[in-house]
Amino acid sequence: MGRGKIEIKRIENTTNRQVTFSKRRQGLLKKAHELAVLCDAQLGLVIFSHSGKLFEYCSPSSSMRQIIDRYQKATNIRIEEAGSQHQILCEISKLRNENDKLQAGMRQYMGEDLTALTAHDLDQLEEQLEYSVNKVRARKHQLLHQQLENLRRKEHLLEDQNSHLYHALVEQQAAMEHQHQQAAAAAEAEQKISEIPVLEFPHFYHDEASRTFLQLSPQLHPFRLQPTQPNLQDTSFGGHGLQL
Structure with missing residues (x-):
């Protein structure tokens, strides 16, 4: 064969x-x-x-x-x-x-x-592989720790932004409430003013010829015109003063 x-x-x-x-x-x-x-x-x-x-x-x-x-x-x-x-x-x-x-x-x-x-070669190979696995695992844990720290920093930043937005929203609501109170007070004041009775004005008569307005008041009080100048009190007026 x-x-x-x-x-x-x-x-x-x-x-x-x-x-x-x-x-x-x-x-x-x-x-x-x-x-x-x-x-x-x-x-x-x-x-x-x-x-x-x-x-x-x-x-x-x-x-x-x-x-x-x-x-x-x-x-x-x-x-x-x-x-x-x-x-x-x-x-x-x-x-x-x-x-x-x-x-x-x-x-x-x-x-x-x-x-x-051989058995010795296999032992050395096993030790080398275990060493490599430990190095890889340590690097992986390091990366995971860094990622966790980054997430915590992002969480703090988001909390600060949320707090800032909350305070801004509270201030805006307070300002809006103040504006509403001012508008309500102004409306109430206008309503009170509108409830005050309107005073009646005297009648006016219109003269078409002269196109002027003459106010005739029924309550005219008489008054006197007293001359104070000496020449108006002269005796030439026959001792009669001008009276109205």
């Missing part, structure tokens, strides 16, 4: 990935040695593990330096460029490894890929 096909993709489990790397590395080095011996080929093999460990192999009749120089001459690549490219590749590999570790840690925080962790 033949072996089933293995899907070629990254192995998520760290332990399984390390075991597979060791097996495949040994097989690759064996194949490179067979190719160099059986075919008299010059080859160089460089392998960096997941943790950055270096593994290399070169054909028995040459060294790794000779193979690299021959490669540079064949591809017309200078040593500086090769060194720069090697540094870039190493940096890329380092960043990729860090990214893989971060993704694995995130999955573990989400409760995934926990099969490769």
